[in-house]
Amino acid sequence: MSLTISHARIHELLNVLVTAGSGDYDVRVRLEENEDALLDVEMGINYLLDELIDRRDQNEAQEEELLTRARQLARQQEELVQALSTPVIVVWPGVLALPLVGRIDDARAATITSALLERVTAEQATHVILDLTGVAAIAGATMPALLRMVRAIGLLGARCLLTGIRPEVAPQIVELGGDDLHVRALAQLSDALALVLADKGVLDQPHR
Amino acid sequence: MPFLFEEATTPQGKPLLRILARGEVTLADAEALGARIEPGARNHRWRILSVVEKGTEYSSAARKYFPNLQPMYGAIAVFVTSPIVRAAINMMMRLTGQAPNLRLFSTEEEGLAWLDALEI
Numbered sequence A: 001m002s003l004t005i006s007h008a009r010i011h012e013l014l015n016v017l018v019t020a021g022s023g024d025y026d027v028r029v030r031l032e033e034n035e036d037a038l039l040d041v042e043m044g045i046n047y048l049l050d051e052l053i054d055r056r057d058q059n060e061a062q063e064e065e066l067l068t069r070a071r072q073l074a075r076q077q078e079e080l081v082q083a084l085s086t087p088v089i090v091v092w093p094g095v096l097a098l099p100l101v102g103r104i105d106d107a108r109a110a111t112i113t114s115a116l117l118e119r120v121t122a123e124q125a126t127h128v129i130l131d132l133t134g135v136a137a138i139a140g141a142t143m144p145a146l147l148r149m150v151r152a153i154g155l156l157g158a159r160c161l162l163t164g165i166r167p168e169v170a171p172q173i174v175e176l177g178g179d180d181l182h183v184r185a186l187a188q189l190s191d192a193l194a195l196v197l198a199d200k201g202v203l204d205q206p207h208r
Numbered sequence B: 001m002p003f004l005f006e007e008a009t010t011p012q013g014k015p016l017l018r019i020l021a022r023g024e025v026t027l028a029d030a031e032a033l034g035a036r037i038e039p040g041a042r043n044h045r046w047r048i049l050s051v052v053e054k055g056t057e058y059s060s061a062a063r064k065y066f067p068n069l070q071p072m073y074g075a076i077a078v079f080v081t082s083p084i085v086r087a088a089i090n091m092m093m094r095l096t097g098q099a100p101n102l103r104l105f106s107t108e109e110e111g112l113a114w115l116d117a118l119e120i
Helices: A007-021 A037-085 A105-124 A143-156 A171-175 A187-198 B027-037 B060-072 B085-093 B108-117
Strands: A087-093 A095-101 A128-134 A159-163 A185-186 B005-007 B014-022 B049-054 B075-080 B102-105
Touching: A007 A037, A037 A105, A037 B060, A037 B085, A087 A187, A095 A105, A095 A187, A105 A143, A105 B014, A128 A143, A128 A187, A143 A159, A159 A187, A185 A187, A187 B027, B005 B027, B014 B027, B049 B108, B060 B085, B075 B085, B075 B108, B102 B108
Parallel strands: A095 A128, A128 A159, A159 A185, B014 B049, B049 B075, B075 B102
Antiparallel strands: A087 A095, B005 B014
């Protein structure tokens, strides 16, 4: 079976294919009432372009959905990290303990300080034990942040104690001016708690 | 509505659903047909004569819905005179695989004779 096709129709088909090939799927082959097999091909190309648009729309919708989900997860993760980074524990009425873990930069220090000061006020705390057992190294920004935290606690009338300072961290604290704080440093959290309870006269009571 | 439905009979008196199609056929139109021929509906497994006018177009969503109708009709004779519409229906049949008991005709009488001859 032979088929006579005009140059104009071939030209039209090629134009549509080239345009679609460059990513513009809105183009369509102009159809005319030709009683021949090429009309099926032209129709097929138009349907194919419809399908490409459908798939593109679906992909865009899925991409948007994934982005929304990713943003949600990032927000939840941020909230979780923030909650975990300030685990203030009431170890005795009026006595708070805060185990610090990992690197503390300015932003995290500000968050921790804010949460800690709120708790100091709410619990009417007299003592705050900052436990540095989980701090492997004091980065440049950590010490000034720590100093600000200790001073702020002092301004609220609470006494600050540092515990868990590792041997390799101690020289760093001195080097960065931490020994000017005049805070009591103890080996372990339990030592600090014992000291505080003795201050409060609680530890002596059973022996009286 | 691009689909106009009419209940009639074939020349031999068999129940026939006659559909006049024109304009842009959307998913809602295709679903309206589905509602008439689904199991339990009045026109389920009936013979259908679809008269499709020149200029009728099928939306992408409607085209994807039509294969769902295959088990719901007895047979469809499509009377179409426009080569463009015929090409559209041919392409839908190619894209959706087999369309049993669906045939295109260039006169209404041929379509009705075919429907009458079928054992359903």
